[in-house]
Amino acid sequence: MKIDTASVPLPAWLEVIVIPILNIALALFFAGLIMLAIGVDPFEAVGYMVTGALGSDYAIGYTLYYTTNFIFTGLAVAVAFHASLFNIGGEGQAYIGGLGVTLVFLLLDSFLPALLLIPIGIMAAALFGAAWAFIPGWLQAHRGSHIVITTIMFNFIAASLMVYLLVNVLIQPGQMSPESRAFDPSAWMPAMHEFLGLFGMDVTRTPLNLSLLLALVCCVGVWLYIWRTRWGYELRTAGQSEAAAVYAGIRPKTVIVSAMCVSGALAGLMAVNEIMGVHHRLIMNFTAGYGFTGIAVALMGRNHPVGIVLASLLFGVLYQGGAELAFDIPLITREMVVAIQGLIILFSGALALMLRPWVVRVWLLFRRPDSLEPAHA
Amino acid sequence: MSTGAAAAVTQGEATGSLSNNPSGNALELRGITKRFGAVIANRDIDLAVRRGTIHGIVGENGAGKSTLMSILYGFYQADEGEILIGGKPADIRSSRDAIDAGIGMVHQHFMLVDTFSVLENVMLGAEQHALLDANAADARTELERLEREYGLTIDLQARVGELPVGEQQRTEILKALYRHAEILILDEPTGVLTPQEADQLFRVLQTLRERGVTVILITHKLREIMDITDTVSVLRMGEMVAHRETANTSMAELAELMVGRPLQSVNHLRAEALPADTELGIEVRGLRLVEEDGTVRLKNLDLSVRRGEILGVAGVAGNGQSELLEVLAGIRAPTAGDFVINGCEATATSLPDPSSMRALRVNHVPEDRLKLGLIKAFSAAESSVLGYHRAERISWRGLLRLSTIRRICTELMERFDVRPGNPLLRSGSFSGGNQQKLILARELDKAPEVLLVGQPTRGVDIGAIELIHEQLVQMRDAGCAILLVSVELDEIMALSDRIMVMYEGDIVGEVAGTRADKTELGLMMANAHEGPTT
Numbered sequence: 001m002k003i004d005t006a007s008v009p010l011p012a013w014l015e016v017i018v019i020p021i022l023n024i025a026l027a028l029f030f031a032g033l034i035m036l037a038i039g040v041d042p043f044e045a046v047g048y049m050v051t052g053a054l055g056s057d058y059a060i061g062y063t064l065y066y067t068t069n070f071i072f073t074g075l076a077v078a079v080a081f082h083a084s085l086f087n088i089g090g091e092g093q094a095y096i097g098g099l100g101v102t103l104v105f106l107l108l109d110s111f112l113p114a115l116l117l118i119p120i121g122i123m124a125a126a127l128f129g130a131a132w133a134f135i136p137g138w139l140q141a142h143r144g145s146h147i148v149i150t151t152i153m154f155n156f157i158a159a160s161l162m163v164y165l166l167v168n169v170l171i172q173p174g175q176m177s178p179e180s181r182a183f184d185p186s187a188w189m190p191a192m193h194e195f196l197g198l199f200g201m202d203v204t205r206t207p208l209n210l211s212l213l214l215a216l217v218c219c220v221g222v223w224l225y226i227w228r229t230r231w232g233y234e235l236r237t238a239g240q241s242e243a244a245a246v247y248a249g250i251r252p253k254t255v256i257v258s259a260m261c262v263s264g265a266l267a268g269l270m271a272v273n274e275i276m277g278v279h280h281r282l283i284m285n286f287t288a289g290y291g292f293t294g295i296a297v298a299l300m301g302r303n304h305p306v307g308i309v310l311a312s313l314l315f316g317v318l319y320q321g322g323a324e325l326a327f328d329i330p331l332i333t334r335e336m337v338v339a340i341q342g343l344i345i346l347f348s349g350a351l352a353l354m355l356r357p358w359v360v361r362v363w364l365l366f367r368r369p370d371s372l373e374p375a376h377a
Numbered sequence: 378m379s380t381g382a383a384a385a386v387t388q389g390e391a392t393g394s395l396s397n398n399p400s401g402n403a404l405e406l407r408g409i410t411k412r413f414g415a416v417i418a419n420r421d422i423d424l425a426v427r428r429g430t431i432h433g434i435v436g437e438n439g440a441g442k443s444t445l446m447s448i449l450y451g452f453y454q455a456d457e458g459e460i461l462i463g464g465k466p467a468d469i470r471s472s473r474d475a476i477d478a479g480i481g482m483v484h485q486h487f488m489l490v491d492t493f494s495v496l497e498n499v500m501l502g503a504e505q506h507a508l509l510d511a512n513a514a515d516a517r518t519e520l521e522r523l524e525r526e527y528g529l530t531i532d533l534q535a536r537v538g539e540l541p542v543g544e545q546q547r548t549e550i551l552k553a554l555y556r557h558a559e560i561l562i563l564d565e566p567t568g569v570l571t572p573q574e575a576d577q578l579f580r581v582l583q584t585l586r587e588r589g590v591t592v593i594l595i596t597h598k599l600r601e602i603m604d605i606t607d608t609v610s611v612l613r614m615g616e617m618v619a620h621r622e623t624a625n626t627s628m629a630e631l632a633e634l635m636v637g638r639p640l641q642s643v644n645h646l647r648a649e650a651l652p653a654d655t656e657l658g659i660e661v662r663g664l665r666l667v668e669e670d671g672t673v674r675l676k677n678l679d680l681s682v683r684r685g686e687i688l689g690v691a692g693v694a695g696n697g698q699s700e701l702l703e704v705l706a707g708i709r710a711p712t713a714g715d716f717v718i719n720g721c722e723a724t725a726t727s728l729p730d731p732s733s734m735r736a737l738r739v740n741h742v743p744e745d746r747l748k749l750g751l752i753k754a755f756s757a758a759e760s761s762v763l764g765y766h767r768a769e770r771i772s773w774r775g776l777l778r779l780s781t782i783r784r785i786c787t788e789l790m791e792r793f794d795v796r797p798g799n800p801l802l803r804s805g806s807f808s809g810g811n812q813q814k815l816i817l818a819r820e821l822d823k824a825p826e827v828l829l830v831g832q833p834t835r836g837v838d839i840g841a842i843e844l845i846h847e848q849l850v851q852m853r854d855a856g857c858a859i860l861l862v863s864v865e866l867d868e869i870m871a872l873s874d875r876i877m878v879m880y881e882g883d884i885v886g887e888v889a890g891t892r893a894d895k896t897e898l899g900l901m902m903a904n905a906h907e908g909p910t911t
Contacts, residue, residue, distance in 0.1 A: 009414060228779070230772040237763065240752045246708055247741070247749040248764040249732030 129268015
């Protein structure tokens with residue numbers, strides 16, 4: 001007999017751990033089929049991927065460096081999502097965040113100490129990211145311009161603006177490549193291998209830097225903000241029902257604008273990892289699509305900081321392991337790696353609930369065998 | 378339970394109370410059981426409805442009426458049991474199967490396309506030809522036949538969105554008949570109708586019965602059951618507790634069967650009149666509200682509510698009552714006019730927002746509890762501080778005090794008997810009555826001096842209605858000025874010291890609560906401007 005599986009509540013460990021793992025397994029299964037089709041042993045490929053992402057401190061360093069980016073952009077999407085806003089502009093907000101870092105450092109890095117420069121850089125990244133998100137937020141709140149459309153367009157505007165600035169304004173005189181001058185080392189976010197070296201740990205040099213800690217602090221901050229403060233309460237109220245928000249004396253317009261600013265600030269912080277932590281100068285296209293991947297991260301992480309950390313780790317593994325895979329097995333191209341990532345997003349995001357009915361059935365069988373007895377026994 | 382046993386029970390019921398001729402049943406349910414997770418919505422339901430009768434199904438909210446009808450119409454499948462139509466087992470897995478089996482459904486919320494004409498709505502989904510014109514011609518011929526046969530007159534060319542609700546409902550009935558429905562199910566059909574429109578509907582239903590159509594009427598209004606049905610079944614907590622011939626039962630018996638205990642009827646009306654010089658809680662002068670598209674929602678209203686008085690606002694839904702509440706609660710700014718509420722002046726340009734209203738001890742129990750009153754996705758605890766989340770007791774320097782919030786919620790739940798009394802449950806998983814009790818608890822707990830109440834008992838069980846009414850009367854006796862908006866005339870008449878009727882944004886009449894007459898009020902609600910016609 002048919003049961004309505006959607007209405008059956010499952011224990012948290014099944015919802016949050018088992019179903020996502022099943023989804024990923026299914027995605028890997030299909031990825032394996034594709035690899036078989038092009039003549040690659042899928043088990044060998046998975047082996048390369050896992051070793052490439054987690055097999056050494058070098059690999060782990062890279063994986064966590066990617067993870068850092070995804071945590072920032074994933075949190076950005078999640079905050080906006082709780083206010084029922086779909087911020088697709090993380091890419092542009094991060095890009096402009098990088099501009100903020102660069103402008104303050106070009107101005108200040110020659111005379112301020114690191115202790116001041118680093119917080120100033122972080123604040124500049126957040127402020128510029130927030131400012132770039134403020135405009136679509138304001139337009140949505142006061143003019144009804146749809147946030148999805150405006151944030152996408154603002155990505156393009158940000159990209160064009162940055163090309164203009166890098167080619168015409170910020171470029172180092174006498175240089176051919178469109179990038180700013182390097183910042184003074186006092187403005188660099190300390191690298192993880194240097195930081196751990198202070199405690200006598202010998203770690204291979206990777207792009208991983210202390211921005212990871214900042215990202216984790218942001219996770220705690222976002223969790224507090226959304227579920228433990230009255231501003232988060234107002235944000236969730238407005239996100240769930242605008243009418244209820246008005247009834248409760250909350251101004252939905254203010255919530256929209258402020259949620260977008262917080263979201264943009266989080267996206268902007270991605271520039272701390274890339275610009276302050278790795279490149280130490282403003283370069284073109286440093287955002288490299290992390291802003292967009294943040295949408296998938298938030299989706300997979302169910303818009304909860306813990307979920308976002310886990311999803312970011314997974315994407316970090318996919319990025320780093322995928323790069324190694326393409327390097328080790330020539331038959332697997334970068335495009336193939338993107339296809340595998342796509343499968344994981346498909347099964348964990350769009351088809352996230354596909355397996356749930358079966359899980360419910362198995363669980364019911366396991367828990368209460370009596371409830372599934374056939375009607376005409 | 379085995380089918381054999383179920384059939385035996387049904388036979389027993391059928392020979393006992395419903396019919397001496399089981400083969401004359403248009404519809405028979407045997408041992409229908411439906412579970413949602415651990416909750417059993419329908420338990421072992423047997424039902425037999427004779428062909429060409431009007432059968433009523435009554436039950437409190439959450440008794441399982443909607444689930445049962447959804448099973449019959451193919452939205453859900455039963456976990457156990459079987460459905461027989463015209464004596465033959467039917468396997469209904471979708472609404473298409475139900476239509477093919479001759480079942481038509483008129484939902485509480487109409488399933489019509491507002492921008493289509495009546496004819497187009499009726500045709501929709503039942504077209505025989507690829508070309509619309511051919512369909513329209515066929516449909517017109519058939520509809521004219523149906524109109525003649527059943528006396529369902531309606532302008533086929535009229536745009537559905539522009540028709541009064543009564544005629545929209547008629548369109549739904551035509552839709553079902555056009556699809557050759559022999560069993561017509563109506564879910565709370567009179568909820569949106571004026572008493573006069575309801576009478577017209579009942580005349581149509583009687584004609585349908587004379588022509589051999591079987592009608593199943595789902596309602597919580599016992600008066601309608603007594604007026605029009607031949608037989609009636611009572612659902613309580615998922616179980617069919619009684620089948621009766623309507624002629625052999627009474628409203629009191631049915632109410633008792635529904636609730637499971639005897640009900641005492643209380644007259645809530647104030648024993649003696651208020652002194653004439655009692656201070657006003659609300660005074661409204663020339664209040665006007667016009668939409669951007671020019672629709673007039675409120676036409677220069679003047680009204681006043683004294684402290685210790687309940688002013689009942691009657692009217693068919695959509696005649697400006699909702700807007701009146703919204704303006705007085707500070708949610709919408711009026712276009713013109715002003716009002717004084719608990720001593721505070723408010724005009725079109727300087728309207729206190731809902732927070733300031735709360736600070737003024739003006740509290741508001743909104744009409745639409747799911748859209749305004751609480752957040753379905755929030756825990757009951759979170760919903761129990763909605764609107765008060767800025768108070769220092771609730772959030773200290775912006776940080777929510779979760780344990781305090783939970784304690785507040787637990788106290789409110791105890792005082793208003795909200796079940797289950799668990800503050801961590803999702804607000805949306807409570808029944809309508811319990812949601813309403815939680816919202817009322819939240820607002821009444823603040824000891825309001827002016828209370829705005831919209832539809833306090835819509836979709837609420839009889840048992841909870843008693844409690845809610847008692848609480849409102851207590852507030853009134855404590856000196857609170859109460860503006861009560863409700864579409865339930867019985868409720869208005871049971872509680873109000875004065876009754877005001879609204880029609881198209883205007884006040885079309887006012888009577889003292891003690892002198893209220895249902896027919897008179899109904900006429901005012903229906904066509905105030907033309908004056909009484911019947």
